[in-house]
Amino acid sequence: MTTIAVTGATGHLGRLAIDALLRRGVEPGSIVAAVRTPEKAAGLLARGVQVREADFDRPETLTAAFTGVDRVLLVSTNAVGNRVAQHVAAIQAAKAAGVGFVAYTSVLRADTTPIVLAADHKATEEALAASGLAYSFLRNGWYIENYTAQIPTVRATGAYLGSAGDGRIAGATRADYAEAAAAVLTTGNPKTVYELGGDSPFTMAELAAEVSRQAGVEIGYTDVPAEKLVEILSGAGVPEGFAAVLADTDVHVREHGALDNPGSDLRDLIGRPTTPLAVAVADALKG
Incomplete structure (x- = not known):
């Protein structure tokens, strides 16, 4: 065994x-x-x-x-x-x-x-x-929970903040990634490299619109320069070094599609479509 x-x-x-x-x-x-x-x-x-x-x-x-x-x-x-x-x-x-x-x-x-x-x-x-x-x-790829965890804050402030522009993010839930890991651990001949991301990439504006629709509160997306994002996050208590990492990621989402993923590895491993953004948002609001 x-x-x-x-x-x-x-x-x-x-x-x-x-x-x-x-x-x-x-x-x-x-x-x-x-x-x-x-x-x-x-x-x-x-x-x-x-x-x-x-x-x-x-x-x-x-x-x-x-x-x-x-x-x-x-x-x-x-x-x-x-x-x-x-x-x-x-x-x-x-x-x-x-x-x-x-x-x-x-x-x-x-x-x-x-x-x-x-x-x-x-x-x-x-x-x-x-x-x-x-x-x-x-x-x-990115956890959708990285964004849904911010819902209480954005409901209060009225907007997500970032520097990702209209870059697309192939987010998936932690549960999706965990299920993929279990599949790899229990398969007889796993691949060496899996590039894992959600089926339906979204922009930050689309994320904000979905949260706004389900929460019944007007929520937008405010795009700011990376330097300003670091300043805002640091002022909110995020360690400056980590704030810089988050801003750097956003820049590369915008300029290089760093969190987009055109492949199907995640879907193939879990044997079903990945969790839609709308479902992840609904689950977060219930929680």
């Missing part, structure tokens, strides 16, 4: 990936929730999932967490500036533990995209490719 470990299993994507594995018929006892704080995974433990400590900053816990594991879903961490070292530690631990396959959650066209955010992903991909392990790169 194949044993599958999921890192960051108490996070948004990791927890959804475990849900998707269970729906696909993977036995709970064959799933390892690799988490920094096991106490936060009590719900997974109650479902019969194995819970093991896996602290990216303490490599010895990673090796122990991956012992006896056949396949690992390496969910990228959010420790910008330190995550390449964390990812490399996980790759090395997987190899030391005898893991046979690692799927890594990367970003669209990580090897060629100009967005600053991709640098860590590109470095991780290179480390995984050089490790000798079998692998797949799950190059995820």
Whole structure:
């Protein structure tokens, strides 16, 4: 029986990936929730999932967490500036533990995209490719939740702010990406690279119009220069470095289509159309 470990299993994507594995018929006892704080995974433990400590900053816990594991879903961490070292530690631990396959959650066209955010992903991909392990790169596009999470704020302010112009964004829900990861982890012969994005790319103006329609409140999209966006986000409490990353991504959405995706990898993996923007917005409003 194949044993599958999921890192960051108490996070948004990791927890959804475990849900998707269970729906696909993977036995709970064959799933390892690799988490920094096991106490936060009590719900997974109650479902019969194995819970093991896996602290990216303490490599010895990673090796122990991956012992006896056949396949690992390496969910990228959010420790910008330190995550390449964390990812490399996980790759090395997987190899030391005898893991046979690692799927890594990367970003669209990580090897060629100009967005600053991709640098860590590109470095991780290179480390995984050089490790000798079998692998797949799950190059995820933008989460629609990146925008729907802002709905309370935009309802109050009346507008989304950004620097993406009329660039198109092939967004999909976290659940879609998690289901794709589960499909890769349970398939016999996965591809090396998957470029994953939603079926119906949208502009920020189209997003704003959809939220406005469903919320019954006039919401627009205000496009501002990248420098101004950094200033606004920083003033709202976003760390300046991360604000600059978000602005940089918007610029490349506008100028290079950095978050558009003409392929069908996501749809093919999950066996259905990706979640429409209107459904994702409706779910967010219900929540």
